[in-house]
Amino acid sequence: MPIEALSHIGICVADLPRSTAFYRDALGFTEVHRMDVRGGDAERLLELDDVTLEAVYLERDGTVIELLHYESPGHVTHDAPRPMNRVGLTHLSLRVTGFDAVLDSIEAHGGRVLRDTDTRREEYGMAVVFVTDPDGLRIELLQAPGDPKKLPGT
Secondary structure: OOOOOOOOEEEEOOOHHHHHHHHHHHOOOEEEEEEEEEOHHHHHHHOOOOOEEEEEEEEEOOEEEEEEEEEEOOOOOOOOOOOOOOOOOOOEEEEOOOHHHHHHHHHHOOOEEOHHHOOOEHHHOEEEEEEEOOOOOEEEEEEOOOOOOOOOOO
């Protein structure tokens, strides 16, 4: 197949230092690269005028996310958290241990725990809840017995 690999997932953020700290300190991503982008080809590629942006690439478990902060032309906000049935990217999902400690870390680093989504099943050793990053992107936290590399329900 001509597709070689998933390169990265891009996430537009309102405050780059805040979001970098959130993904690094609350979720355990490691910064691997930074890049400044201005004008020219970037404007054509992104279909935006007067582009000045900084990108931070963070990696965890072989997955790379790119945090994009647009100094110009700025960012556009949306409903937060984003409704799960809105077409497009709905969420990131992470397997966790120490569920309550992770929730505390999320809140301590500017994220939000969506408490009404908490579906703990202590008798099965399972817990699932949605949280958001500082800009409202949903992140599913899943604690379950078994191989953390297996998909839910398999």
